[in-house]
Amino acid sequence: MQIIDTHLHLMYPDTLRYAWAASVPELQGAATVEMFETLARPLGIERALMMEVDVDEPDIEAEIDVVGALVARTDTCVEGMIAACRPERPGTAFAAFVERLAARPHVKGVRRVLHTSPDTLSASQTFSDNLNRLAAQGLSFDLCVLARQLRGVAVPLAQRCPDLSIVLDHCGVPDIAGGALDAWRADLRAIAALPNVSCKISGIVAYAGAGWTVETLRPYFEHVIACFGWERVVWGSDWPVCRLGGDLARWVDATHALLHGCSADEQAALLNRNAQRLYRLGSASGV
Template identity: 30%
Template sequence: MDHSLARFSENKMFKGVRHTVYDEKGGFMTDPAFQRGVSKLANFGLIYEVLVFPYQLPGAIALAEKFPEQKFVLDHLAKPDVSKPPSEQWKQDIQQLAENENVFCKVSGLLSEAGKNWNPPDFIPFLDVIVKSFGMERLMFGSDWPVSLSGGSYEESLKIVEDYFSAYSEEDLKKVMGGTACEFYNIV
């Protein structure tokens, strides 16, 4: 694996890896073989993107705690059910994951989880939780395009996020809408 990572890392466009963990069963992220692979990423400056469902957040927390030098980003807020208010368990898990300063969060996948029957205010409680948990310094917009088209247009995804963050400073909005991602993925 080290040889492959070294070879791939020669390409400056290769920034990290993502495994669709929600396709896996049980405690996949705490499996020693999986963790052995993740343990090699930091040596090459690579990010690991955490793509999970809410019930898998405890595994993501354990992974982030085990590898504090590894940069992680939570994709799609862990795909919560946005058709109803955030569950207490999701809120607690998000807060616990965010206690690890090596974990960032993509503000993405909102429409993918909402389907066609949503209203912009539906997303506010979820956005409130991630802002409170991660702060403005560790949030970044991600469109989840083209998957997000299952719930609405790219423009609608963008508008939800821009409208929500319009209550914050222009500097904070710039961070969320690109600045943090540029730094995190080293594309400045």
């Protein structure tokens, strides 16, 4: 079954700047589409959305242009991207930015990294007013928060943007290695109660600790499905960050193991169909 990867990171350090990478040696260096496709195509990953990599702010639109050039080539798996943004900026700057995005059809949504930012960053009226501009242009917002931020940061923000399609990244970043399951369960249930929020099953192997197995991941996977159902979930590789918890093949194999016994319709919902709807992608054969 075809897989649409909704969370592929590509890094081009010769062109773009990533200040954060200086503190993460494992993720320094290039991560190109050619490197990814060599690994991904044999695993059934045929289509992908590039997820912004928290480039330095002056390079945000340069990153959009780099991915636009990849999409225009039509010989790669990349069909669009989720771009970086700064909705905390006051005045008309963000409105003008959204207008420019509307003229770039390969941009399907935006993300502002919140899990490494102060909890107060997204609490302002300016932040939510700016996010609400996205809905008018049909753009979605990927929400990346820590598990402890789900109830106090993510839920209020999603409530202030009821018309905005929000995708919660990495299952809300549960502390799988630490076994912190119960509090995350309750808080995930709270955000799943908001109909404008979907969930991305991605990234969790990086939080699972050494020696994780499919059974380590299963309680988290099953709770996401129980909360969001099969129509509000998408899948992401989180490559190359997934290498912190194994490799791409291991994560894809674990995904198939977690889906064992699920119907073909349920598997298609997670692996490709929901991604087409939420990120406004065209259909393709093999879905």
